[in-house]
Amino acid sequence: MSLIAVTDSKIHGIGMNDSSIALDDLDLRILDQLQQDSSLTNEALAERVHASAPTSLRRVRRLTEAGIIQRQVALLDAAQLGRGLTAVIEITLDRQDAERMQAFEQHITQESAIQQCYRVSPGPDFILIAQVMDMPAYHALAHRAFTTQANVRNVRAFFSIHCAKFETRLPLPSRQA
Structure with missing residues (x-):
């Protein structure tokens, strides 16, 4: 970053x-x-x-x-590829020591459906963004990634019904005088 x-x-x-x-x-x-x-x-x-x-x-x-350009990628249309359900997921852990936070991150970053993982404060410990095919696919992801983890205390998911904006472009300062 x-x-x-x-x-x-x-x-x-x-x-x-x-x-x-x-x-x-x-x-x-x-x-x-x-x-x-x-x-x-x-x-x-x-x-x-x-x-x-x-x-x-x-x-x-x-x-x-210098690491300012991290990588160059193609942005794909998730819906056209059968991954049209976007889930915004809040995760609260039972214990938040550094070792357990890192263990959860390592576990969750192995899931290909999880596209973004953020540690946040205050509130839940993590916010995740996932792209899945449908509700059964989300259920399978939730079982595999969250409910099998003893340290996960609470999972709260929100499902997108419409995306008004999705932008990867960062605003850059202008040098114009």
């Missing part, structure tokens, strides 16, 4: 290891374009950000090595 800090003269990407990389306007334009379409060829990307192809390639490599 990376953050972006804005100072008077520079924008710094701050990674989890406290290393910092200065981001200029070209870096931000590259990141913005790749968030919209990561399948762009280097030449097309360079043209869109008004840079040479070698400069664009060098910048993308630097942003990747």
Whole structure:
């Protein structure tokens, strides 16, 4: 996970290891374009950000090595692939010591239907996002992933009936004066 800090003269990407990389306007334009379409060829990307192809390639490599670009993926339509039921799941553990929290995370991240797992506070200990085929598939997931775990005290699930917005794109600061 990376953050972006804005100072008077520079924008710094701050990674989890406290290393910092200065981001200029070209870096931000590259990141913005790749968030919209990561399948762009280097030449097309360079043209869109008004840079040479070698400069664009060098910048993308630097942003990747710094961990700002974590990976490039295709976003799939879950409904068309038979995974149209989205579940937002709250999990409360009986005991919340570091070892048990980590054990639950390790267990739950092995489940392919669980797409996102967040430790949260206050309230439940975890919020999970799952994509499953239907209610019987959710029931099987819940039994396999939650009810068989002795440390899970409470499971509360919400099922999406409509998605008004799904966005993976992060808003980036503007360097325009």
